[in-house]
Amino acid sequence: MAFDSSMLFIQFVSGLSRAMVLFLMASGLTLIFGVMKVINFAHGVFYMLGAYIAFTLTALLTGPLGFWAAIVIAPTVVALIGGLVEIILLRRIYEKEHLLQILLTYSLIFVFNDAVKLLWGEEMRIVSLPKILSGFVTLFSHRFPIYYFFIITIGILVALLLWVFLSRTRIGKVLRAAAEHKDMVALLGYDVGGLFTVVFIIATWLGGLAGAVIAPTVRLSLGMDMEIIIECFIVAIVGGLGSIWGALLGALITGQIYAFGILIVPNYAMAFLFALAALIIIFRPNGLLGKPLQTG
């Protein structure tokens, strides 16, 4: 196997685009955990829904318009479903034991997997790219799929938006305050329940976006939610739960390790991620940027 510099550079770019998708997912997971103190085991489900809804939209609206409609509409639909899930189910369990909270989100994996099976069937689905995004660009005399750069751009945009939202807007500040002192924020007259719904909608929108963005690069299949959620968990373990920047750092590291791991052992690149997670647990149990958890 030739490890020339061009190959390394290509892997670096592909790792970066993978990292951005992971960041979209992990930031949502982290946002939910940071504010609501709940791990959303079903987060991968919203990613899967995003991808499948994007598939249906591109199948309905053929032509270049379909893809753009999918990128916009699919995450929105997913966010609506997410909002409903929060209002109907999650809202009832914030005050209960952690075990029950985890179980509830976990049970959604079963429900939504079968719902996807019911609506879309079990065969693999493919989403095609519009012409403008399916070509290659030449950079430093190497050819890269344009789509990599598209994904990376979306990732950077979302990271910037999240940063502006959390640090510059009023609702963002209230959210951060609610993450630290929920009761105090409620005492100041803010509707904490409503805030939680907003957080869940944003997080599931991010998940849906990740799914819609990834859809053209993979074959959609049942079980894709589990694959991504495991990687997200590893990102969360590496970066530290509850920190957006931890999620970004974790995603960047995980994406690169996976991209280069593939060069070494094509079939078992996941093993590197687990090895990384194991090392982090041993040497930095709270992740690179995480704080020790107060919860039992």
Place this chain on the structure above:
Amino acid sequence: MENRNPTNSRGKLQHTTNTFYLVSGWIVIGLVLVALPFFMEYTISQYYVYLAIKVIVWVLFAMSFNIVLGYGGMMSFGHAAFFGVGAYSSSLLLVKTSCPMVLAFVIAPFAAAAAGVIIGYFSVRVKGTFYFAVITLSFAQLAYILAFKWRSFTFGDDGIQGIEVPSIISTDETYINFYFFALIILLICLYLLWRIVRSPFGMMLMTLRENPERAAFVGIKVENYRLIAFTISAFFSGVAGVLYALLETSVAPDVLFWSMSGEVILMGVLGGMHIFMGPALGATIMVLLNSFITSYTEYWGLFLGITLILIVLFFPKGVTGLIVEQYGALKGRKKR
């Protein structure tokens, strides 16, 4: 389960009648368990004997799991790993080597326990229910990926076919011999599990479940206790895995799939995790329902998920918890 303090005003008399009911109850249960397979085989169909064995396997799995969940207060989302390692290691020994069945049966649970030490080591290190859940699920999924992709060793998704079973428990002609074999293994394991949860170790485990901070404060090594509990649980889950492999005479990566862990969780919470026999009831209900429902629809997961949601929202103590509560309410009314 048991009624330990009937020391009220009528003391002794009540005690003897209670013992009488208890002993006769156990005799009836024993007779039913012995007569059951013969009754099924001659009146209904072989399939129900097979189903009864499946119940036995899952009862063992669910009750092993409950050492971690109910007694340890740790929700493992990766117990399929230990069931799977038990099933895989025994089958690989039987198919790839000339290892006798008895030896494979002894080795496989230790392999599962070894997997328990590894996964347990990482999952008990980090504080918090969430991390525990995340790490157990992730590492169990690693076991699934390995079984799926490591074709040369595990046969990949073809699975292991045609596991040779000694003729005495062979299921070619009848399931009855295997039924009694599995029943005896189950009873031995249940006895051991009962002794473990009633031992000082078991008591300490429950203390750690209720108040880990305080226990750590008085100098108890919380992590060590939890790791041991996790390993014991993995060992017995491995036994269940071996029984499964011998019953089906084949193993596929499905036994390591995340949904297997989900099913055993549901059995625990459905039956009631704070009662020794609770998960056994949960397992029995689930296996029978599974057989019934999957004969009509392929959307078993939908049923599973909705049941889990309903339990979480409305009956967090499970069916057994509900029965005990009702019984307690009834008794309370009688006293007044």
